Amino acid sequence: MRGRRVSQTTSEQPSASEGRIAPEGRLGEGADPSVWEVFRQEKDGDPMRHAGNVRAPDRELAMHYARELYSRRQESVRLWIVARTEITDLSDPDLLQPPLDRSFKKPGGYVMRDKLELAKERARERATKSSDT
Amino acid sequence: MTAEARLPTRQLIKPDLPAFDHATLEPETRAALVELLMTMADDEFVVGFWDSEWTGIAPLLEEDVAFSSLAQDEIGHARIWFEMAAQLSGDDADRLAFHRAPEEFRHARLLDHPRTDWAFSIVRRWLYDTADSIRLGALAESSFAPLAEVVAKVRREERYHLMHLDAWLRRLAAQGGEPRDRLESALHSLAPDALTVFAPLPAEGTLLDARILAAPTSELARRWLSEAGAVLAQLDLPRLDFAQPPADGRDHSQPAESFRWLWSEFTSVARLEEGVEW
Numbered sequence: 001m002r003g004r005r006v007s008q009t010t011s012e013q014p015s016a017s018e019g020r021i022a023p024e025g026r027l028g029e030g031a032d033p034s035v036w037e038v039f040r041q042e043k044d045g046d047p048m049r050h051a052g053n054v055r056a057p058d059r060e061l062a063m064h065y066a067r068e069l070y071s072r073r074q075e076s077v078r079l080w081i082v083a084r085t086e087i088t089d090l091s092d093p094d095l096l097q098p099p100l101d102r103s104f105k106k107p108g109g110y111v112m113r114d115k116l117e118l119a120k121e122r123a124r125e126r127a128t129k130s131s132d133t
Numbered sequence: 134m135t136a137e138a139r140l141p142t143r144q145l146i147k148p149d150l151p152a153f154d155h156a157t158l159e160p161e162t163r164a165a166l167v168e169l170l171m172t173m174a175d176d177e178f179v180v181g182f183w184d185s186e187w188t189g190i191a192p193l194l195e196e197d198v199a200f201s202s203l204a205q206d207e208i209g210h211a212r213i214w215f216e217m218a219a220q221l222s223g224d225d226a227d228r229l230a231f232h233r234a235p236e237e238f239r240h241a242r243l244l245d246h247p248r249t250d251w252a253f254s255i256v257r258r259w260l261y262d263t264a265d266s267i268r269l270g271a272l273a274e275s276s277f278a279p280l281a282e283v284v285a286k287v288r289r290e291e292r293y294h295l296m297h298l299d300a301w302l303r304r305l306a307a308q309g310g311e312p313r314d315r316l317e318s319a320l321h322s323l324a325p326d327a328l329t330v331f332a333p334l335p336a337e338g339t340l341l342d343a344r345i346l347a348a349p350t351s352e353l354a355r356r357w358l359s360e361a362g363a364v365l366a367q368l369d370l371p372r373l374d375f376a377q378p379p380a381d382g383r384d385h386s387q388p389a390e391s392f393r394w395l396w397s398e399f400t401s402v403a404r405l406e407e408g409v410e411w
Contacts (some may be wrong), residue, residue, distance in 0.1 A: 060300050065195035072202045
């Protein structure tokens with residue numbers, strides 16, 4: 001199903017993104033079709049960042065209103081205007097914030113310092129040997 | 134910085150106008166150019182004020198911001214034309230904008246109509262913007278380089294205005310019932326005055342000879358009737374069928390009541406106290 005919202009299964013707490021971006025809640029199918037999310041690029045090479053949203057009856061007026069609300073003072077070089085109905089919202093904590101320890105999936109989860117020292121030592125020894133021959 | 138040393142706001146925020154030497158123009162050409170610039174400045178100024186009346190009461194919040202921003206753009210364009218006219222004639226842009234009598238204004242009579250309803254404002258602005266776009270096109274290759282330079286910039290902004298107005302015209306035309314009825318009734322009231330944007334200028338010949346204006350206003354009117362007419366025909370809207378722009382299309386020797394009222398509004402702050410620098 002296109003644009004289906006993957007709902008929260010274990011938590012009654014709204015996610016941070018939901019509270020900030022979509023106070024009315026629904027995204028994807030069943031979302032308010034008159035709401036368009038706007039992303040803006042401040043200058044060439046910058047990433048697109050979420051700017052806010054506009055309410056408009058169709059894509060054309062959404063484009064005009066995005067232009068007026070997010071670049072009438074020349075603050076953007078590019079805008080993306082996306083119908084809220086087209087957005088897949090993923091905020092399920094089981095998928096994004098699983099409860100078990102995930103430190104082994106991060107570089108900081110490994111104690112690298114000792115292993116690195118040993119590897120360097122071995123590399124130095126090999127270099128000395130090869131220069132002796 | 135002391136209060137005495139502070140410059141008036143207008144001297145701190147310079148208009149987007151290239152430096153130029155007005156002595157490069159013959160006095161007669163200069164006078165004719167000032168007349169043309171004043172018609173353009175007054176058109177933009179008056180339509181900008183009428184449309185700014187929608188601030189706070191437009192049909193959608195987003196449209197409110199958009200339409201107000203468009204109105205502001207027109208005041209910005211008016212400022213450029215007032216400044217250029219002032220520099221050419223040794224006058225002052227603030228005086229031209231806020232300290233002339235209603236009788237001295239030279240805007241097209243099309244812009245004398247009050248705000249009325251949303252469809253009316255959309256039609257008025259669409260008629261004016263499409264006409265203005267033809268006029269700007271005839272100035273794009275002007276022999277007076279500073280004018281051609283500013284026109285190029287203004288046209289880039291007007292492109293967006295046309296897109297916006299066109300979207301609304303089509304939208305209202307595509308709806309049956311009340312929106313369509315209001316649109317048609319607005320066209321009926323405004324169409325007879327639409328050609329006043331191309332009212333002949335007193336010294337038009339001078340501007341054509343100096344290659345400042347590329348074509349006579351009667352020719353610009355024909356172009357506009359054909360272009361705007363094609364859009365209206367496509368939307369099955371009432372035709373614009375009148376031949377010549379009226380000679381008195383910019384005459385305000387007997388100002389319309391609606392314009393007297395608008396004038397009293399936009400000069401109200403400037404008239405509070407003579408000689409004050411803001």
